[in-house]
Amino acid sequence: MFGCSPTRVIQVECYSVSNESTYSLDIQLTREKGAVKLSEIKLEAIDAVLFRGITGTNCLSQRPMLTQSKQEVKSNALMKAIYGQKNGYEKYITNITPLDTISAKYRVTINKDLLRRDLTSTDLIKPLNTGF
Numbered sequence: 001m002f003g004c005s006p007t008r009v010i011q012v013e014c015y016s017v018s019n020e021s022t023y024s025l026d027i028q029l030t031r032e033k034g035a036v037k038l039s040e041i042k043l044e045a046i047d048a049v050l051f052r053g054i055t056g057t058n059c060l061s062q063r064p065m066l067t068q069s070k071q072e073v074k075s076n077a078l079m080k081a082i083y084g085q086k087n088g089y090e091k092y093i094t095n096i097t098p099l100d101t102i103s104a105k106y107r108v109t110i111n112k113d114l115l116r117r118d119l120t121s122t123d124l125i126k127p128l129n130t131g132f
Contacts, residue, residue, distance in 0.1 A: 007032040012048040014056030021113035022094060023062065025054060028105040036104040038096065039087070045108040046082065046089045049115065065112075065119060078122040 008031045015024040029036045053064040073079045081088045095109040119125045
């Protein structure tokens with residue numbers, strides 16, 4: 001569980017890692033006031049994959065795709081596109097399914113290969129075939 005403030009709590013659990021190059025995450029976002037927007041759920045899924053990594057009982061732990069902090073990469077063009085443009089993160093979300101709309105729990109599927117390709121093309125990560 002990852003809490004952003006006393007009034008907002010985020011739970012992210014890896015549901016599956018598929019051979020079709022996707023992560024499926026169960027995300028629950030709760031807060032004391034106001035309704036949770038789907039855009040917040042989707043952004044939390046992207047944040048988890050990029051900066052926090054994901055774990056779950058159904059899949060092996062996955063490290064964050066980025067080793068840098070969000071602050072360190074905020075000037076990168078891809079990060080500006082994902083976080084700065086309206087719905088810039090949408091191209092990486094392939095599906096979102098409500099699991100429990102009352103408690104704002106959703107299953108979000110992310111195209112990890114597309115995200116990795118874009119991170120590589122903007123030099124935020126090295127290609128997988130370059131070695132260590």
